[in-house]
Amino acid sequence: MKCSIRKAAVIGSGIMGSQIAAQLANVGIATLLLDIVPKELTQEETAKGLTLDHPAVRNRCATSAIARLSKIKPAPLYDESFASRITPGNLEDHLAQVASVDWIIEVVVENLDVKKRLLKQIEAYRKPGTIVTSNTSGISINAMAEGCSNDFQKHFLGTHFFNPPRYMKLLEIIPGKHTDPELIPAMKIFCENVLGKGVVIAKDTPNFIGNRIGTYGLLVTLQEMQMNGGYTVEEVDAVTGPAMGRPKSATFRTLDLVGLDTFVHVAENVFGHVSDEDEKAVFATPDVLKGMVERKWLGEKSGQGFYLKKKGEKGSEILSLNLATMEYLPQQKPKGASLEAAKAVKGTKEKTKAIISGKDRYSQLAWNILKQVLIYSANKVGEISDSIQEIDEAMKWGFSWDLGPFETWDAIGLVRSVERMEAEGLSVPNWVKEWIAAGNTSFYKNDQGSLYSIHIGSQQFKQVEQAPEVINLRNLKEQNKVVKGNSGASLIDLGDGVACLEFHSPNNAIGEDILSMIHQSVDEVRSNFEGMVIANQGRNFCVGANIMLLLMEAQDEEWDEINDIIHMFQSTMYKVKRFEKPVIAAPHRMCLGGGVEACMPADQVIASAETYYGLVEVGVGLIPAGGGCKELTLRASQHVRLADADLQPYITQIFETVGMATVSTSGHDAKRLGYLRPFDRVVANQDHSIYEAKQAVLGLARGGYEPIPEEKIRVVGSEGKAILQLGALGMKQSGYISDHDLFIAKKLAHVLAGGDVPAGTLVSEQYMLDLEREAFLSLCGEPKTQQRMQHMLTKGKALRN
The missing domain is CATH 1.10.1040.50 (N-(1-d-carboxylethyl)-l-norvaline Dehydrogenase; domain 2)
Known part of the structure; x- marks a missing residue:
């Protein structure tokens, strides 16, 4: 049996019901959210002249719950626009619509009698074969299903989501004594693959596991x-x-x-x-x-x-x-x-x-x-x-x-x-x-x-069974699958001609050891593999470059050393981008600064849904200089060339995103911010991201892969730079940013605009990299930047001096 769920209904729009509906919407499932009909008007409804019979009043519980999703922190939705995938309704007017869905989830009050009455109502409308589950934290599944038809009990089980449903990995599936045995593994696979959950099968006992x-x-x-x-x-x-x-x-x-x-x-x-x-x-x-x-x-x-x-x-x-x-x-x-x-x-x-x-x-x-x-x-x-x-x-x-x-x-x-x-x-x-x-x-x-x-x-x-979509790098290393390695990174054979470059330095911060291993890995893959995945299974993918090293060099005024480090970072990323074999990056959780720049040269990024992605260098008094500014301006240039649009708005958006050190709240949000490209993908289950990246490498390799050709970048030049700097000055005068923030913003504007050239000038990628490196070096010498770096290292948060 295979679960094919495209539409769902959630009954109950409270905290759990609305957020379960949000998670269904997050993964593309159209969801009907139903709740009771209010018995009284609110003051606002009365002022509008509405009656208890008005649809807006009758659907109020579900409609209000959907509206609240955008206000809840942490956000239940990967992207606020996904709320449009949830349709509000009420139990009196719209319960019959459950006949058109594939999965009905009951999420009402934890009371056995209430749940039993609701399930009998659902049974009257559901079509045979429709899966029905209860999100209960401990009430007996068998007790709930008593008195229901054989087909209902065969397709009924418990699905206990942990709160908050988006962020808590655990989903307990609790079969009843009459649940179809084939449905249990099918639902487990669906919830793991589509919802991104970690599923355990629990027995129908008080509070489950x-x-x-x-x-x-x-x-x-x-x-x-x-x-x-x-x-x-x-x-x-x-x-x-x-x-x-x-x-x-x-x-x-x-x-x-x-x-x-x-x-x-x-x-x-x-x-x-x-x-x-x-x-x-x-x-x-x-x-x-x-x-x-x-x-x-x-x-x-x-x-x-x-x-x-x-x-x-x-x-x-x-x-x-x-x-x-x-x-x-x-x-x-x-x-x-x-x-x-x-x-x-x-x-x-x-x-x-x-x-x-x-x-x-x-x-x-x-x-x-x-x-x-x-x-x-x-x-x-x-x-x-x-x-x-x-x-x-x-x-x-x-x-x-x-x-x-x-x-x-x-x-x-x-x-x-x-x-x-x-x-x-x-x-x-x-x-x-x-x-x-x-x-x-x-x-x-x-x-x-x-x-x-x-x-x-x-x-x-x-032996503990492992789904084929789960690739465990630690196990592969124990099987002697490490091809090359040093203190910061390893190249691991994933099988089928694909290698994985794994970071494993402290906090996965990028330093010379990781950059050296990237160079070596490209050479090794060129000779012996079809392509490469950049991924790891650390707590976070990468927190950025090694700030401690940069600060020490800056305090010692070793400017040549810093120049060499940045040049090595840039040349390494350029080498990955021009590599003649496919490279796929699979970031997860925190992927910041240099971590983002390590992903940008990849042919495709396959991010986990919970990827918090951003160029945050401004937070330590710097600007992106590992190719991040260059890549974003290149993408803007490509977009306006294809769309025949004005370049300035796109550069302004990039300036605001990078200048405010904006970090995405999800993989999908990283697309909205422009960090990820339209063809980059987001997977719900982080445990599957390396597998998906491996398949993407194989797909490109088998399709006759050709490396990305270099192209010129159209820039907004000195005119666009003035517009960017004027915006930053306005923020300073309004009290939103400090003097040093403004100083950094002017450096960033210079780089993103392409320097002091006429608007519309076509420049090379190397030209943009040189601008990045020059701005980065000059900022490293600023005392206030060094204060920011020191504060981040000691306090773990940005200093706005």
Whole structure:
């Protein structure tokens, strides 16, 4: 079975419903968004003379929800224009239209009776074979479908999107007992390939996988905090954040973000549906949470929770709640040997081992929480999922853990940690002890680049299946597929005659080592491959050039050295662009400055949807000088030549985008900004981007590839430069930019305009590169630019001096 979904209907236009509709729209699915008919007019509707029968009133809930999508931060839509793919309606007038869709998603209130009534209404209109799913965080799928027809139950299952649907990778699919077995893998493939999700198959149990374990972990943390040491809110967050491979939001900031009322509802769902008394005791709502909900201290949405942001004489201050007195007090930064030990080492495995191996109270807290979560996860295997891998992935994708519980167990030493647990009187599940008794020391093993995990039924290692669209560079390196490499980059054989140039310097910042490897890679690919992909699987694709190196050279007034570095960057990118074999770039997440310039020479860019792409050099007092200005002016010149249009507006737009260091909010937004070309592509699933790039290389190679010929660039010259500089001066006089911003803007205008030549002059690419390099060098010598570079290195953000 293959899912072919072109149209969908989302029932319920609340926060989750509207944002699920937005994600469907993001990937090109036309979506009908339905909600109830209002019973009262708003003041605005009354003033307009509307009645309750007017379509604008009857569709108000869905229409308003669509309008709010453009105001929500972070943005639910890849591009605001995608909202046009969502059609508003209401349940009384438009429910019959679900007969024309391929997928119906119910996203109404978490109440079984309400959901059952709605599903019966949907059943009356849906055509046989239409997929119907419920976005529930924990209500039984089987209970919802009771009383529905065989065809309905056969095509009904749960699809639990995590909030916010665009950004959270996890999607739990929960089959019912009557769900067609063939539909389950078909929906999994569709949601991975089209929606870009990480899908796990969960059993129909309370809160499924992610919320079951995640809620347990938060509750045992709260219990440990109060019962065994009187820890403060900020102490708990210091322990349960990055020190344990968890997000910076840790425990209490996460609860504030989720909403305490929402969290209590999720916990009570487990409490009301499990029979084990020990488990029920953990999921009983703590008095402190009850009290906070009663006071309406719900977290971010109410303005206060475990933390409170308060404005004072010295600016905003974030206070933390003292749970003993229920007063908000200034935070005290926790200090302890185990916390310092965790900071001193790199990698989640080493950090976790460091913090649980100490002798102070923070180490004890970390261990007391971790051991309970690991044992609980092991106890739930077979009940919530038969696969430890799916439990691990649910926690990584849904709660942003760096390692899932079983990966964590391996990291801290399975045998040693179980011995410690048992010595402390804990009961470890029998299957874990049997696995160790059989001579195993981990739940996972990697054998020549292939991953294996324990198969619970057979108590044997079983190879973890990987979709063909997922290419893992680390596995390829373990299979000795590295062709060339140095400290900054490697060339890896992807198979089928395609090589991948991978950056792996700190933060993937571009320095001489990466540039050298690009040169070597081009020569290697010329001789032995069909083409090349530029991609990596780091946290971010590339944060730009090595600012530290540039600053040191500038402070030492080594202008020749800086000139050589920029010249090497430019010549390297030019070599890639003129290469006689196809090159495809596949950026993801942060791709800034030099990272963008490394992608621009490629024949095509295949960006992940979550690509934040921009030439941000102005933020450190510089301008793009690795070919970025040249490439954007070239594209503008090509466009006006084909469209017979005025060049100045396009150069002005580029000037504003680069001058304001604008970064795209998505891959699609990068197209709107002009960073990506019309034929560049965006893929929803970041895990598939290297595969898609490889296929693009092969397609070009098999089609008789010819390198991009050089062409002259038409420039706006001195007249256009004056227009650009006049605009910048206006911003300075209006107080939007500083004196140094204006100084940089004039340099940028000089480059983008093509210097002091007549408007319409045709110049070479090398001419434009020379302008870039000259402007860059002169800015490096400015004290205020050096201050900006230093500030970025020490503070991690731009200085507007």
